[in-house]
Amino acid sequence: xxxxxxxxxxxxxxxxxxxxxxxxxxxxxxxxxxxxxxxxxxxxxxxxxxxxxxxxxxxxxxxxxxxxxxxxxxxxxxxxxxxxxxxxxxxxxxxxxxxxxxxxxxxxxxxxxxxxxxxxxxxxxxxxxxxxxxxxxxxxxxxxxxxxxxxxxxxxxxxxxxxxxxxxxxxxxxxxxxxxxxxxxxxxxxxxxxxxxxxxxxxxxxxxxxxxxxxxxxxxxxxxxxxxxxxxxxxxxxxxxxxxxxxxxxxxxxxxxxxxxxxxxxxxxxxxxxxxxxxxxxxxxxxxxxx
Numbered sequence: 001x002x003x004x005x006x007x008x009x010x011x012x013x014x015x016x017x018x019x020x021x022x023x024x025x026x027x028x029x030x031x032x033x034x035x036x037x038x039x040x041x042x043x044x045x046x047x048x049x050x051x052x053x054x055x056x057x058x059x060x061x062x063x064x065x066x067x068x069x070x071x072x073x074x075x076x077x078x079x080x081x082x083x084x085x086x087x088x089x090x091x092x093x094x095x096x097x098x099x100x101x102x103x104x105x106x107x108x109x110x111x112x113x114x115x116x117x118x119x120x121x122x123x124x125x126x127x128x129x130x131x132x133x134x135x136x137x138x139x140x141x142x143x144x145x146x147x148x149x150x151x152x153x154x155x156x157x158x159x160x161x162x163x164x165x166x167x168x169x170x171x172x173x174x175x176x177x178x179x180x181x182x183x184x185x186x187x188x189x190x191x192x193x194x195x196x197x198x199x200x201x202x203x204x205x206x207x208x209x210x211x212x213x214x215x216x217x218x219x220x221x222x223x224x225x226x227x228x229x230x231x232x233x234x235x236x237x238x239x240x241x242x243x244x245x246x247x248x249x250x251x252x253x254x255x256x257x258x259x260x261x262x263x264x265x266x267x268x269x270x271x272x273x274x275x276x277x278x279x280x281x282x283x284x285x286x287x288x289x290x291x
Contacts, residue, residue, distance in 0.1 A: 244275025
């Protein structure tokens, strides 16, 4: 059998080389074989029929790529981007490449803080939990499990007063502002989740309002920001809202947006809408759904 290259197939079918490689990786070109890192395509192979893109959601694509353990796809990119940026907002000192290297090889180079490495590996597992459980409503059990997974094995987990996977035992502040007292956290969280889940349809504004109220309660001793952003990502996937990642470089705008939320919602909304546009660019770039 004669074979042609990815570049030759792309020219023949008038599509991008990325699309050809994606067809190969998804098994949509019968007879295509991977020789080292190069796909070889049967010369007589026909261009795969275009899927009904609108029938596939981003969540379905993420679940598929996760189950395939597909390298280099949108799942791969979101894992690294969400983990790197969310951790950096909270002070992680790992570089983008170190974060990527942990995801891709389960190793790390250079002199690094152990907690940064552990929480990075844990955050990857949290993203998988978000994808696996995206279709279920928010529950206290899921929120606590995210926190338990994120903080498991860290130095905080070895402190008697630090409740991993449970609500805080000691009062704390965020940005110089008081948060909910430990004794009141359980009822406040139950009220927040019940009120949010009672809404039949959730918009971006509803998801951000939940996030604001969650961060104001600050239910855990530490890790609230990362858990809160993971929940936002999950709810966007569940509710058909384009998800977004808040970049570390936008940290101060994000904090300011949360601070002003009760009287000026447009600042945080605009920031997150910009993040949605970037996500649409990624999705379009990978040729998964229409831009």
